[in-house]
Amino acid sequence: MRRAFSNMALGGILILIGTAAAVAQVSGDVVKIGVLTDMTGAYSDLAGQGSVIAAQMAAEDFGGKVLGKPIVIISADHQNKADVASNIARKWYDEEQVDAIADLVSSSTALAVMPVAAEKKRITLISGAASTPIEGEKCTAYNVHYTYNTYSMAVGTGRAVVQKGGKTWFFIVADYVFGKTLEADTSKVVIASGGKVLGDVKAPFPTTDFSSYLLQAQASGAQIIGLANAGADTINAIKQANEFGITKKQSLAGLLVFLSDIHSLGLPVAKGMYLTTAFYWDRNGESRKWSKRFFERHKKMPTMVQAGVYSSLTHYFNAIKAAGTDDADKVMAKMKQMPVNDFFARNGHIGADGLHRHDMYLAQVKSPAESKYPWDYYKIVKTIPAPEAFQPPDPICPQVKK
Amino acid sequence: MIQALSGQLLVGLINGSFYALLSLGLAIIFGLLDVVNFAHGAQYMLGAFVAWMAMQYLGINYWSALILVPLAVGVLGMVFEQLVLRRLYGLDPLYGLLLTFGLALVLEGIFQNAFGISGKSYPVPDLLQGGTNLGFMFLPRYRMWVVVVSIAVCFGCWFMIERTRLGAYLRAGTENPVLLQAFGVNVPLIRALTYGFGVALAAFAGVMAAPIYQVTPLMGSGVIMVVFAVVVIGGMGSIAGSIITGLGLGLIEGLTKFFYAPASDVVVFVVMALVLLARPAGLFGRQL
Numbered sequence: 291m292r293r294a295f296s297n298m299a300l301g302g303i304l305i306l307i308g309t310a311a312a313v314a315q316v317s318g319d320v321v322k323i324g325v326l327t328d329m330t331g332a333y334s335d336l337a338g339q340g341s342v343i344a345a346q347m348a349a350e351d352f353g354g355k356v357l358g359k360p361i362v363i364i365s366a367d368h369q370n371k372a373d374v375a376s377n378i379a380r381k382w383y384d385e386e387q388v389d390a391i392a393d394l395v396s397s398s399t400a401l402a403v404m405p406v407a408a409e410k411k412r413i414t415l416i417s418g419a420a421s422t423p424i425e426g427e428k429c430t431a432y433n434v435h436y437t438y439n440t441y442s443m444a445v446g447t448g449r450a451v452v453q454k455g456g457k458t459w460f461f462i463v464a465d466y467v468f469g470k471t472l473e474a475d476t477s478k479v480v481i482a483s484g485g486k487v488l489g490d491v492k493a494p495f496p497t498t499d500f501s502s503y504l505l506q507a508q509a510s511g512a513q514i515i516g517l518a519n520a521g522a523d524t525i526n527a528i529k530q531a532n533e534f535g536i537t538k539k540q541s542l543a544g545l546l547v548f549l550s551d552i553h554s555l556g557l558p559v560a561k562g563m564y565l566t567t568a569f570y571w572d573r574n575g576e577s578r579k580w581s582k583r584f585f586e587r588h589k590k591m592p593t594m595v596q597a598g599v600y601s602s603l604t605h606y607f608n609a610i611k612a613a614g615t616d617d618a619d620k621v622m623a624k625m626k627q628m629p630v631n632d633f634f635a636r637n638g639h640i641g642a643d644g645l646h647r648h649d650m651y652l653a654q655v656k657s658p659a660e661s662k663y664p665w666d667y668y669k670i671v672k673t674i675p676a677p678e679a680f681q682p683p684d685p686i687c688p689q690v691k692k
Numbered sequence: 693m694i695q696a697l698s699g700q701l702l703v704g705l706i707n708g709s710f711y712a713l714l715s716l717g718l719a720i721i722f723g724l725l726d727v728v729n730f731a732h733g734a735q736y737m738l739g740a741f742v743a744w745m746a747m748q749y750l751g752i753n754y755w756s757a758l759i760l761v762p763l764a765v766g767v768l769g770m771v772f773e774q775l776v777l778r779r780l781y782g783l784d785p786l787y788g789l790l791l792t793f794g795l796a797l798v799l800e801g802i803f804q805n806a807f808g809i810s811g812k813s814y815p816v817p818d819l820l821q822g823g824t825n826l827g828f829m830f831l832p833r834y835r836m837w838v839v840v841v842s843i844a845v846c847f848g849c850w851f852m853i854e855r856t857r858l859g860a861y862l863r864a865g866t867e868n869p870v871l872l873q874a875f876g877v878n879v880p881l882i883r884a885l886t887y888g889f890g891v892a893l894a895a896f897a898g899v900m901a902a903p904i905y906q907v908t909p910l911m912g913s914g915v916i917m918v919v920f921a922v923v924v925i926g927g928m929g930s931i932a933g934s935i936i937t938g939l940g941l942g943l944i945e946g947l948t949k950f951f952y953a954p955a956s957d958v959v960v961f962v963v964m965a966l967v968l969l970a971r972p973a974g975l976f977g978r979q980l
Contacts, residue, residue, distance in 0.1 A: 554810035
């Protein structure tokens with residue numbers, strides 16, 4: 291009896307030691323996620339509060355715990371400023387035990403936070419930013435570029451439009467890194483598909499009156515006017531192109547258009563436009579189910595960026611579970627090893643360069659007559675398979691060489 | 693080349709008439725009240741949003757909005773003047789500037805919270821749909837309307853303030869309020885009306901802008917910088933100066949967009965710096 295008791299006690303202690311050992315695997319006894327996004331600026335509709343809600347949903351749907359330790363979501367506004375973003379990241383990693391930073395909308399903030407994360411050996415899960423250098427010359431071993439990039443937008447919209455007969459192009463470009471990358475990527479695709487670029491104009495960012503640029507685009511005689519901009523700039527350019535009757539003879543190609551843009555433009559203005567997206571809420575039963583839950587909380591349907599935040603975090607939690615630790619190196623290895631198949635991504639795989647390659651969709655905006663219910667905005671015209679949608683790993687990224 | 697250039701000049705004129713309309717209200721408020729109204733951009737935004745809400749929730753069309761919205765927003769302006777702003781008269785203008793800047797932030801914050809950053813789309817009224825082909829460019833009918841109305845309103849205001857008895861009272865209210873009051877004129881009421889009128893002009897510009905630009909919470913903060921430059925170049929408080937400068941800067945900006953687009957958002961400020969170097973009181977301002 292006495293012996294049995296001591297055995298039990300010993301067993302109990304062993305179990306306790308066992309759990310203590312497991313606990314030690316999760317740093318700080320908590321898995322802490324920082325959603326660093328644009329809460330009030332130009333991109334706050336396509337990311338912002340919606341991204342925070344998506345992150346909270348991901349944590350709740352995972353049971354609020356991973357490896358028995360609570361998941362905590364915190365958030366902050368980086369104001370689309372690189373210095374603000376890197377300062378917050380530093381503070382989060384150093385003082386607040388943040389394990390991973392999610393979203394990072396706008397390329398300048400993403401590129402500022404990535405080296406900080408790499409230096410601290412913590413993870414960045416980029417959903418909002420688009421520039422290809424993120425997985426190219428600026429890539430790090432601790433980053434995942436999850437939702438989309440400028441290359442996939444260029445391939446999707448650029449190639450589709452050329453194939454439909456839009457051979458000659460003129461670009462209206464937002465005069466900063468993102469706009470220029472988007473223009474360069476799209477030009478390559480247009481030329482490779484047999485099209486021709488007739489010219490471009492670089493408009494200061496932000497611009498509200500596009501009439502001068504639209505007149506220049508009109509004078510170029512190009513069939514297609516490519517809008518290498520985003521957010522409010524795209525919205526105003528599309529609105530004014532309609533006003534100036536440009537859309538009667540020439541067509542617009544919005545190279546980066548989000549669901550939130552279409553929602554605020556309205557279908558009468560946006561109808562017929564082609565765009566590329568990583569996610570559309572009404573694509574199938576699974577995406578609808580998740581999106582309706584999101585809608586309950588946010589009162590708006592999710593953009594691809596917000597859905598991407600949810601999916602990237604779920605994948606991250608799964609990787610922690612599979613690795614049995616939140617150690618960044620081991621979790622990154624698992625994330626790159628495990629495929630992604632959920633409501634967001636089909637055939638998803640994260641490459642050595644950190645780019646998440648998955649199927650993308652070419653969509654066309656419905657006319658008001660085709661739209662049957664609220665948020666019924668897109669027709670999915672084509673699925674672009676992952677190998678076609680994203681560029682192959684670029685050896686300029688050191689992780690690829692290894 | 694000539695064709696393209698005439699198109700750009702015309703577009704410049706259209707934008708210029710917007711600048712003139714907006715800077716007019718600002719110049720009136722500064723010229724007659726000595727208040728630097730930093731909330732002018734937010735009040736312009738308010739005009740556009742109230743027009744959108746009136747259409748969405750009350751079914752009020754563009755034409756009625758053009759009259760009703762400036763009245764409503766103008767009254768709000770007067771309430772603000774009566775409750776808060778008037779307490780700062782006679783102090784350093786910096787206080788008024790800070791107060792109105794705060795008001796602008798509050799207004800923008802409220803609308804951003806309610807409608808998000810991408811804002812709402814306001815349709816062009818049916819009567820002004822379409823446009824005319826001028827050969828060198830397609831001129832939308834709505835833009836033509838903007839130019840005509842802006843110039844008419846600007847001239848009307850200038851005439852009222854500089855050439856009528858009411859205008860004389862208004863100007864006297866700044867020059868010597870005590871004496872004017874002694875003549876039995878209700879100076880505080882005149883001041884409230886003046887501020888309300890300036891605010892109503894901003895709201896009027898907002899309604900005019902709604903069908904062209906996306907109605908967003910920050911639509912005023914972008915344009916207000918340029919408009920301030922217009923007022924400074926024209927000569928703080930000079931009404932005719934603001935109108936002429938507004939149109940002129942629109943043209944200069946239009947040309948810049950044609951020859952070297954990336955500089956188009958700084959050209960206004962370059963002009964401002966040059967003018968201030970040569971004439972510190974602005975082109976039409978009274979020399980200090």
